[in-house]
Amino acid sequence: MYDPTRLAALVAVAEAGSITRAAQRLGYTVPALSQQLAKLEREAGTALLVRHHRGARLTGAGEVLVTTARRVLDEMERARHELAQLAGLSGGRLRLGTFTTAGMHLLPPALTAFRRAHPDVELTVAGYEPPLGIAAVAAGEVDVALTHAYEPAAAVAVPASVAQEPVLVEELVLVTAPGHALTAGTAGAARLPLGELAGQPLISMAPTHPPRQGVESALARVGATPSVLVSTPSYVLVCALVSAGLGVAVVPEMVARMSATPVGVRRLEPGDLRRTISMVHRADETNPAVDGFRALLRGAFGRTGA
CATH class of the missing domain: 3.40.190.10 (Periplasmic binding protein-like II)
Structure with missing residues (x-):
């Protein structure tokens, strides 16, 4: 079983054309990277690189292993990203819709807390005066929207695909x-x-x-x-x-x-x-970023103003 760190080192050398340049890219010293490559060659049972005065090039065996290494490293990165999303929302995106009052007074503290907990989630915010945010969620333009309804007023129709949760x-x-x-x-x-x-x-x-x-x-x-x-x-x-x-x-x-x-x-x-302020999201989708934001907003503002 090949060590992923050593596979990444071989790929870096293949892309940089030099052990020195690959070491700089990876943040290693040249001796440390050379040791990793030597161990990988022992694991492979054959030479993977030919050193020359201008750098290093792959042998035939090195070319074969680099092709496989790239696939393995890509799959590992994909798995790491998906697991991180589930565990801590490291990555992904959250598209929010809001009306003016909520955007000024509710979103800033909520998004500050969300960013602090999940710094790698890409955030976008768009303006939708109610009830337009409901349609934007149903159409997939945003993942979650803040909207409102007044009393007395006629009820606003909400599509079956959209879930609505009052927060304030x-x-x-x-x-x-x-x-x-x-x-x-x-x-x-x-x-x-x-x-x-x-x-x-x-x-x-x-x-x-x-x-x-x-x-x-x-x-x-x-x-x-x-x-x-x-x-x-x-x-x-x-x-x-x-x-x-x-x-x-x-x-x-x-x-x-x-x-x-x-x-x-x-x-x-x-x-x-x-006035009731609610958040709406698509009922049939699982989105860790949306779930995390909803939980945060529910905890911060899940109360009545009376």
Whole structure:
């Protein structure tokens, strides 16, 4: 049985054309590599190399053994890679889809932990506003996607090939400009009945965006008056407009707490306006990288925001 290390040494010499250059490539000293080659020749029972002043060349027996050695080393590397993937996700790739809020606030700490545990996994991240991430997973464009659904809202159809797992449920809360009467002082400590938004100038968040339509309808029913219509799903813009005093808004609690612009925050009564963030993946595929990421995200954010 030939030692794989010595087979790799012979292949390196065949490719480099010189024991000296092969030693440099492998990180060996020339004497150490020469010893490995001498042992391999003893194992083979014949000369494998002819040394000359310009380097070394293979004998006929060396050519035969190098051909076999390459196949053996390739198979061993493939096996090593597959076993490493199963044991520690060393290699492979993970293609993620995300929407803006999750990409800003959920993914960075999760991916930092994933990268620390599995540094050799190739990561790619693409943006998909919900529910487009579900279709991207079903089509094989990404391996796992973060998506969301609002309450109240019509249910989003999920293909049978896609599995969906909730990771975070959060209430929608009121945001106002700092110092606003509805959120300032002791008023901000108690829940605000939804009906108290009647007549308030509302920054309407994507009024034609399907995931938000149920929420927009609930706000319209209590008499909140649209002041500014934000026609694209951008909570960063909504909070900036609120902070500038152009109106109030109802946004997910995570958005409110992590707003880049200062806002006042107050919970609503009843607390039945919600957003559920889920991860979706193909149900019929086994992917160690996806499984590892799902477990990590489940452990970090598998809780309710209520």
